[in-house]
Amino acid sequence: MFSVPVIGGDTVPDRKKLDLSGLSIGFGYVTRSFNNMKVVTGSYSRRFNSPLLTGEAITVLPRSGALEGLLDRSYDNGFVGKDATGSIGEVTWYWGYEDSSQIEGDSILFKDSSARSVDHQYSSFSDESSSMDSVWGSGPLLTFAYNFSQSDKFNYSAALNFSYVNFNNTWKFSNFSANRQTDISQSIVEDTYNLLGTIPPEAPHAGAFAEPGSLIEAIPSERSLSTQDYSSELFEFNNKIFKEFDFSLFTISPAVTTSFTIEDFIFDLGIGPSVNLIDWETNFSESLIELDDQGVSKEIAQWDDLSSGSSVVLGAFLQASASFNMNNSWTINVFARMDWADDFSANVGRSKMNFNLSGASAGFSTAYKF
Template identity: 25%
Template sequence: MKSSLFRIPFSRLAPASLTLLAGALSSADAQLKLPPLEFEESEKAGYFFRFAGKALFNVRASVDQVAPTPQTPGNYDNGFVLPDIGGTASGLTWNWGFLSDDQIASDMLNFERYSNLPHGGAISGEKDDPLIGGELLFGVEFGRFDVGTREWAWGAEIGYGFNPFKISNRSMAAGTVDYLAASHALNGILPPVGPYSGTFEGPGPVIDLNPTSTTAISSAATSTFDGTLESSLHNFKFGFWVEAPVTQKFSVALSLGYSSILADSELSFRETFTFANPAIPQLADVDTSVTADGWRNGFYGQLRVNYEINQYLGAFVGGEFQYNNRFKFGGAGRNVTLDFTGIYSAVAGVSIDW
C-alpha cells in the first residue's frame, strides 16, 4: 500500500469519470507491462494538509472613463435652472437648485459648466508580474481502486488562497474644453441656504428661467491622471482529486472542482486639469477613491507531481487553470473591470499526511 495515503474501506464504485479514465490507463498499463509497485502498510487516517506558494498569471484589468452625459440647457456642474410645471411663458421657475452659497452674488445666482474635458487614466491589459500569494488546503482520501497493476487513490479537498493585485497608471490627455458661465436673476428673493434643490411640481421661491448673462469660452486643455487599482483576491475552492503512483516516491495527481473569488478592490486616483486660456477658472484637483467587493464563481483544475519525503511529509509542484466571471464596479466617473476568465497559476509546497 502506498505509504502517503491510508486505505479507507469504501463500498461504492469510483465516479463514472474515474472508471472511464481507469479503463483507458489500464489498457495502456497492460501494453507497457509496468511492474506492480510494492508499498509498506500505513497506519494513517487518510487526511492531509497542503501548504503552497502560489503565483497567479493573466489577471487582467481595465479602467475606462464613463461616457459623459449629454449637456442640456439649464443643467450646470453646480446646479440647474429648468422649467417647472407652469411651463416657460412666465419666464420664471421654482425648479432650480445650487450647491454653494458662494454662487450668490448680489441679486444673481451664478453657475458654471465644463464640457468635453479630456480625461487620462485608461488602463487596459494584464499585470506583467505574477501575483505572489499562498494557498492552504485540507483533504481526505475516500478510497482506492486498481488501474492495471497500479493502485490509485481518490478523495476530496477544500481550501483557501490569497493573492494581492495592484496596477498603477500615470498618463496625460489633451483636448478642447468648452466653458460656460451663466447668471440668473433672483428678483429680490432671499435664496435658501445651499445646497438647495427645488422640484418640478413646486411650490417654491422663483427665479428667472433664462440667464441674464452668459460667457462661453473654448480652450486647449490637458489632464494628468495618477491612479492605482488594488484588489485583495480571496480564493475559495472545493473539489475532488485522483492520484496515480509513478514510482515508490513519485506520483501524479489531478484536482477538479468549484472555485469562488472574492475581489476586495479599491481604485484611487488624482486628476489635474490645465487650461491654456487663463480666462477659464482653474478646476480643483480631483483626489478620490472608489471601493467595492464581490464574489465571482467559477471552476479550477490542477495537475501536480508529488514526492514522498517520508510517511508523513511530502513535497509537490504543479500548475493550475482557473475560470471565474468578471468583476465590475464604478464611481467617480470611472468604470473598472477585473477579468478572471482565464487565470493560470504555478504552485509549489509541502503536504502533511496523517
C-alpha cells in the same frame, strides 16, 4: 494501541487514539493571472465649465459714461461733474484738467482710456483613454486533503483548498488638453466740452463741488471713439490623472482528486467548484493645470474619488499537479490550475474597469501526511 492505567485500584476503560492516517495538510504559494483588464477612463476636466478654463466675459465700461445726460465723468486728464446746483442750465463749475495743451480755442478736450473689451478663443480636446492588460496576483495557499484509497498505483481523495491572491496597479496619464487665447482691446474716448467763453484757470485746476467758479458745458458737445489692441495672452491646460487599484481574492475550493503513483512521484488531477470572495478599493485623483505664456503653471481644479466594494462570485476549476515523496511524511508539490468565473467590473470615479476572473494559476506547496 491500548492503555489501561490503574489509579487507586480502579480500572479506566480503554481509549483508542485518533486515527489521522490518510489526512494531509499542505501550505504553499500561488500566482494567478487576470486577463483582458480593460480600463476606460474619462475625466472631470472634460465637463469643467468655468471662467477659469474658458475665460471670463469681462467688459470694462468707460469712466466717462454715456454721451448724453448730466453725469459725473472721469478722464485720464481731468473730470467734469454736476455741481452743487445740479448743473442747472447744463453748465457746471465742478470740473478740472491737468495740462494747458487740452485747451483748443473755446473748447477743452478730455481723454478716457479706461474701457476694455475681452475676447476669448477657446478650444479643447479630450479622449476616453483605454488600456488593455493582463496582471498577476499572488499570495499564500492552504490545503487539507484526505485520501480514501491507498493502493500502490491509484488513489482517490477529497481536498479543501484556501488561497489568497492580491495585486495593486497604478496608472498615471493625461487625457484632456485645451488652449485659450485672450485678446484685450482698449477703447479710447475723447470728449470735447464748450468753454462758453470762459478763460480756464491755470493748469492743473480742480474745481470744488460747492464753491462757484469758472463755468463750462456739463455735457460733451462732441465725442470720438477709437479702439486699439491692449494685450494678448495664451493659456494652455492639461489634466493629470492618478489612479490606484487594489484587488484581493480569497478563494475556497473543495475538490475531488484522483492520483497515479510511480515510485516516489504522484500525479494528481482534481476538479471542483470554487467560491470567490472579492474585496477591492480604488483611488481616483485628477487635477487640471493652467500654463500661461510666461511658463508659470498653477492648479485651477482638483477632484478626488475613493471607491471600494466586495462581492461573492461562484466558479469552477480544474487542477493538475505533480508531487514528490521526500519521506513517509513530507511531500513537495507543484501544480497548474485553470479557473472559470464571471468577469469583474466596477465604476471608479470617471472610469470603468473590467477584467476576467477566469484565468490560469500556478504554484508550489509542501504537505505533511499523517
